[in-house]
Amino acid sequence: MATWLREAGQDEREISDLLAQDSKVMGLHYSKNAALARKNRKTMQVWEEEYKRRAMKAKVSNPQKKLANPDERT
Secondary structure, three states: OHHHHHHOOOOHHHHHHHOOOOOHHHHHHHOOOOOOHHHHHHHHHHHHHHHHHHHHHHOOOOOOOOOOOHHHOO
């Protein structure tokens, strides 16, 4: 039951509460074999979008086209 709940996206605390365990560590223990690929896919999408957003924000424009090393003029 704990494995299925973990795969469905429930966290350790919710699983522990259902199993009447005192700590969320037991919820993690009982659900350790859960296949989390489906759940992690959503998390990775969030991370990738945040990465793209930050990468666009960090791009530096150099309208003057200055050379990084002036000795390398061609």
